[in-house]
Amino acid sequence: MTARVTWSRIGLALAGAIVLALGVGWSGAINVAASSGHWPVTQxxxxxxxxxxxxxxxxxxxxxxxxxxxxxxxxxxxxxxxxxxxxxxxxxxxxxxxxxxxxxxxxxxxxxxxxxxxxxxxxxxxxxxxxxxxxxxxxxxxxxxxxxxxxxxxxxxxxxxxxxxxxxxxxGVAGSPRFEACAGCHGADGRGRGAGDIPILGGQRPEYLLGSLRAYRSGDRASAVMGNAAAQLSDDDIRVLAERFAGMTGLGGLSGSGDRAAERIVAQGLPERQLPACLSCHRPGKPYPVLVGQKASYIAARLRQMRGDGKQVDARQSQATMPVIARRIPDDMIDRLARHLAGVEGDVPR
CATH class of the missing domain: 1.10.760.10 (Cytochrome c-like domain)
Structure with a gap:
């Protein structure tokens, strides 16, 4: 005698299997303890x-x-x-x-x-x-x-x-004093230990550093590296760190690489492209970061990220004006502008 396979029997078998699985799960018979490990076949x-x-x-x-x-x-x-x-x-x-x-x-x-x-x-x-x-x-x-x-x-x-x-x-030892942990990447002198992707913090505006650390802590600025570093900082930690790095030497002074086209963008902008001068925002008395003396590689990378060559990483698009401004900078002027702001000559390392 053979059993006929019908759609109704298949449906009943599936329903029975589902009920059985739910029953086993409801019973608590499955051991989810991490201490029990996995069976070799499961692993x-x-x-x-x-x-x-x-x-x-x-x-x-x-x-x-x-x-x-x-x-x-x-x-x-x-x-x-x-x-x-x-x-x-x-x-x-x-x-x-x-x-x-x-x-x-x-x-x-x-x-x-x-x-x-x-x-x-x-x-x-x-x-x-x-x-x-x-x-x-x-x-x-x-x-x-x-x-x-x-x-x-x-x-x-x-x-x-x-x-x-x-x-x-x-x-990164747990319990490391806040400044020493920050100095592991940014350097005890705030100059970024020569790494092109780490900005110079020495001489930066304390208000800007304060706002940046708060934004990294809240997630408004996107960075796994800085987000994790700032997550455990208290308001007092942030204030002390901002003031300490801001009090170091590093940024500021005079920019210049002998590039007249770059100097024009810094001082005057490009009205024909609706590109404002860098110094219209990035100068003393304005609530924006100091760029003069910053690493050329960091400035160039940030401008490319902002303008769409990469991802916008430091501000949500709806809240940022810099992505629009960065896209108005001519392609061939990104590195030249970065070198001029940094006050260096030669190619910008990528």
């Missing part, structure tokens, strides 16, 4: 699904440029402050608290070589569900993700001394 299956997903989606969605070796200081600083507790770092063991998770955060020195740069980019940018690996908290900050890809790629061969050097010796 294998979840990792197999994750790897297949990353390989497919990174091939389809990762940008062509996925690594940037010019910003290892800021990447190392962010890793020390945000990632080290889970993954550890050269010469530093991960926190046992996070190692008690299921799954535990992997040792990147062992696992990173198994992924391509495009795959690392996708994991860092999007995170992985059910693993504790978060997405990059500042959406659209491809520049930060690219720098972190390079840092993670180099970490397996990095010595503890090299890691300490990148973080300025602070190494």
């Amino acid at each position: 294998w299956f979840l990792h197999w699904v994750m790897r297949n997903s990353v390989e497919t989606r990174s091939a389809l969605n990762s940008p062509d440029e996925v690594a940037d070796s010019t910003g290892l200081i800021s990447a190392a600083g962010h890793f020390a402050g945000s990632c080290m507790a889970c993954h550890g770092a050269p010469g530093i063991r991960p926190s046992p608290v996070f190692q008690a998770a299921t799954p535990a955060a992997p040792n990147l020195a062992e696992t990173a070589p198994a992924w391509t740069d495009r795959q690392l980019y996708w994991i860092l940018d999007h995170g992985v569900k059910f693993s504790g690996m978060p997405a990059w908290p500042a959406r659209g900050r491809e520049d930060e993700v690219r720098r972190m890809v390079t840092f993670v790629r180099r970490q397996p061969s990095m010595s503890p001394a090299q890691f300490r050097a990148l973080t300025g010796g602070a190494a």
